[in-house]
Amino acid sequence: MAERVVAWKPRDKNTVFGKEIDRIDGIEKASGYAKYTADINTPGTLYCKLLTCPHAHAKVVHLDVSRAERTPGVRAVEVLKPVGSEIQWDGTIVAVVAADRPEYAEDGVRAIKVQYEVLEHFVDEEDLQTAKKLQRTKDLGENTKGDVEAALKQAKVVHRGYYGIHTISHCCLETHGAHCQWQGDDQLDVHLSTQNVSGTAGQFAGPLGLDAANVSITCHYIGGGFGSKFAADEWGLACARLAKKTGRPVKLMLDRATELKIAGTRPSAFAQITIAADASGRVIAWDSHHWGTSGIAGGTVRLSQIPYIFDFENRRRRATGLVTNCGPNRAWRAPNHPQLCALTDTALDDLAAKLGMDSYDVFMKNLDRVSNDKQDVYREEMRIAAELIGWKDKWHPHGKGGRGPIKRGLGMALHTWGGRAHAATCLVRVHPDGTVESLAGSQDLGTGTRTVIAVVLAETFGLDVKDVRVRIGENKYPRSGPSGGSTTVGGVSGPNRRAGLEALWKIFDLVAKEYGVDANSLEARDKKIWSNGKVVCSWKDACRLIGPMPLEVQGTGPKKDGLTSDGVGGVQMADVSVDSETGVIRINKLVCVQDCGAIVDLKTAKSQVYGGMIMGIAYALTEERIMDNATGRFINADLENYKLPRIGDIGELVAEMYQPDSEYRRGVVGLGEPPVISTGAAISNAVANALGVRVSVLPMTPQRVLAALQATS
Template identity: 65%
Template sequence: MAERKFAWPARAENTLIGKDIPRLDGVAKASGQAKYTADINTAGTLFAKLLTSTLAAGKIKKIDVDAAKKMPGVKAVHLFKKVGDDVRWEGELIVAIAAERAEQADDALKQVQVEYEVQPFFVDEANIVRAAQADRTKGLGKNAKGDVEAALKTAAVVHRGYYGVATISHMCLEPHGSHCEWKGDDLDVHLSTQNVSGTAGQFAEPLGIDAANVTVTSDYEGGGFGSKFQADEWGVACAKMAKEAGKPVRLMLDRATELKVGGTRPSGYVDVTIAANADGEVVAWDSIHWGTAGFGGGGVDVNQLPYPFDFPNRSAAQIGISCNSGPNRAWRAPPHPQLCAMTQTAMDDLAAKLKMGSYEFFKKNLKHTLQNKADVYAAEMEIAAKAIDWKAKWHPHGEGGKGPVKRGLGMALHRWGGGAGPCTCTIKVHPDGSVESFLGSQDIGTGTRTVIAITLAETFGLPLAGVKVNLGSSKYPPSGASGGSITVGGVCGAHRRAGQTALWQIFDKVAEKYKIESADSLVAKGGDILKGKEKVCTWKQACSLLGQMPLEVKGEGPKKDGLTADQVGGVQMVDLSVDTETGLVRIHKFVCVQDCGLILDELTARSQVLGALIMGIAYSLSEERIMDNKTGRYINADLQNYKLPRIGDVGELVAIMYQPDSEYDRGVVGLGEPPVIAPGAAISNAVANATGVRVPVLPFTPKRVLDALKGVHA
């Protein structure tokens, strides 16, 4: 007799879990029917546009919107600032205007008069000396253990280096924004968000209404990457203007404003001293790093450096720089990509100094990785090396060929905590056998709908089409925000629990009706209820025993019952070429071997990895925010000059999911963050391998590569 406990099916028995299953919302997206926030266009919708600061720093002396209010079509005006307020970065919001037509709002904004008292600014975030001179630095602590000084004295090899990662913007292709419509005292908000359940209150409080009067809806979201957890001041402004105008208003950030205020990832620049014994084992790490998270200072968390290694003697100190630039927001796996690029580049240079191969050096130091995953990393390294043909292609740094185009290999590894996030869901099993689920989660492109449907369909032995997933509304049972790779574990754990609970109740009814001695001997498979291999009844017949009312079961999580887990890792290896005459870096092949526990949908999992590799190539080779030291402006805040890879700019990408039974048995762990962590270090190491020169700061634009080859300090 089977025990009634929450568990995933035995791996060999799965019909859906772990297979390649196309996402359920694919048809809506591929046919243009999916309605994103910017697509909401209810009758009478007004269009809102923004006036933003052209100054990096100043005090507002005058704002005059009288003329703007009289312009044709204008229905509402909102002031984000008043006279006397400070402006702290270029792009900060000043005024919003809602009009009947978008171009009328633009015309009206031209009539707004703003005068500033200009103040000094600072945006030179990589320059710690100038930042100190401008009194923009602040010590943010130190993280140390062991005796670094003593370890350095006895080390066989010591390497000192400088490395860095520039600030990037989230650059969501669907910008931040909302469509707000009042229906009496109730506010309906369509919000481009990663946080459906958590944003209603963020609207209600500043509007002075009850959260119960707010409904937040997000059926589809065009990219967030950690930047869309909030209602935001422009969202609240949209609601206020809708109230003032008595009409629905849509306010989406324009592209430049999206780049300037929609979220950035902090920069990090580090001076490192790292040392190893003669065997190649790292014995000491000593670093000081700086960077900016915007006006508030901040930067890359000192407590996680070095990453993901815990060397026996280490010291890391951090200085934050306050810059007149837009605020940071969580960017996919914060701040692991920077930590990885600041650590494993220095390690790779140390390996070269030891005259050890990168592979052997990293393998030697796996014992120092966090979370006790050395064996998993070793297995993943072996798989990745085979996939990229490391053994045949490897050469010592600087021996990448005789011509101007040099070829090289690089590797890096990563970890992420993840775990299951909070989720409540309600599932209904209807007497006709149909199944539906309700939860206030969101599918931000990661396949949340699909993995929930797989979970329920597998549980009930039904085809995917037999399950309907309803999400994207704050009126459904609350579910956590989608950030930190905790959604899949959260929602699928809760649904498996609810599903099994419902199934057991149905089994009890079947056992009673069909005189089965033990309800626990029953299984649901292929649309039938079976006892052993013998069919007892169909699923529909079983559900008809419910009577007229659907069976409703609540699912909750997270729980420590083995359905979900945390902690994942992966290894990435890249094969690339560097043109030493043009500075152009070209990826030939990029391999990621990734573990993430039990995989519900292999197709979607690989898709996440491949997408992460592209984002990694972007911040490694081309993507960065460029601030102008003379004007304090973000000078490449458009898609022509904010350089993202195009479809011809990436090489062959290979995603290999590492899932032996030991991983399957761990339960579900999320995957969104981890594969985006290691590309920076891996690509940097491959460039160093190709050329014998370390290009210190990512992204490796042709200029940075050529400067490094000429010996110019970054």
């Protein structure tokens, strides 16, 4: 065909790439054939139960595990918090019991004698004044740009408001955990529920005194991670140690309560915000102080990113961290962004209401202040989203949501993310019989990694997706990146395209020689090799020319060849109904218009957006870690009271992928984080539009909705 340049095909030449392709592992997952870490039960596997501390702050003053060790069926006990340890949050693992059966392990846990000296705790993440009194705050900085005071004086409208968003837990359906099995004294095989297949061997090897080369990590399927599963974790190491002690395979999966309590949370953020505009609706001043907690580390969301997306001319910002006896944070899908969006875009919406303007117009008016290069993309995405949700017909001034008890409203918000490709390699193998394999130490976090790789290679070789065997989830495969920050799809698609093209060109050379055609005239499609519109040979015939051994090509990335890039915008609009007598909110419709460069698989891309919006509905309406001041405990750490929306709570979701040719030309950009970011703010704005009252803190439970209504009545 043409000269040999690494690039995606011209858009109109694609037959698989960018189309709606079913997941190649969908049947395995749906049928139960797929084996997750929690499913691994090799013969003789021991089961673990955990002794966790029921106090938020305590010292272990007595610990005797000898009775547990003598309990029938118990094979070993591993102490994680020996006498003298200070415990800083509820649910901390004190000891692990491994036994022949889970019930024996429970007996063992009950047989452990433990005493704590209970210490003062502080778990209130919203109460800044008390935190100050108790010296539980950390100054996280302050900075100013322009002249905020002067701008406030000039402003037509100044709005002051309080906003907040509570801590949530990652709540992985498959809890964190591992299955460990030793082969002799120096080889450890770990099945680990991880987002980081290639990066965890060393985390086991170091503490266990092993060579990293002797640790195998396997994770073929993972039941959710969301940013919380990058590490071996103390419980993973405990699992390995118990396996060593007992000479038996050991499985340790966290129980649900412990999963919710200690395996990752998203920090909270609360803020006092002043925002001011001129008569035209342009924001001229921003002044905010936000606080929140990430647990004992005392962090909250990043100071440098507020106001979110917008870079207003005059701006003052300040952040304070609360040092609390709460479980620690981990990266949660789009770290910082959902909270910052929920603080910023709600304040902007209230400002619009105070100006007496349509929120849409105020967002539009301020697009020239966005701090990324997406101004034109946002403008276009807002226009599309507004059409899809019927903004012009349905929007009304805040508080004019109907005369009966059910009020209806519209809201919107904007988001942004990076999504660059992570550093990764892969091995593409073309067998003499024409079958294609791709191997990489990557993982499928739910994004469709296998399918993406299969699509890229199928398109490259002119094959069907099912003709490509994708092998991921083992660290013996070429090193790939951790799945975090929307980096995987770019991370795996670039190296596979590069390796695929190189392999294809080698095959073209062989075909050219064998059939006497110009190698540069060749192209592969429909399982055939073509030259100038004529079939030269079948794909299988071409591959026979490879010889007896398979052709192998290593792919690497990222490279600056245009296959991948980063940076996305995106807009969400929500249409909600609020029962003003009960405070119950229902989602009627949620629209997301999302750019993400060139789309590899339209179906999995849309699925990402649906998933993001559903997760957004959860933290907007129901999901909340409730820390009990009386006991210091995470009191709703079960799936009954840690409320997640069900299918009936989701409403109609519209995922509109924004994909003009300009997006295709940008190459592949990751999409995991963006669609979860602006859902909370969009829903909050829709509720404010319906009621004429801001429900200032997420999740907007009936309790908070009714309190907001009562405060104004």
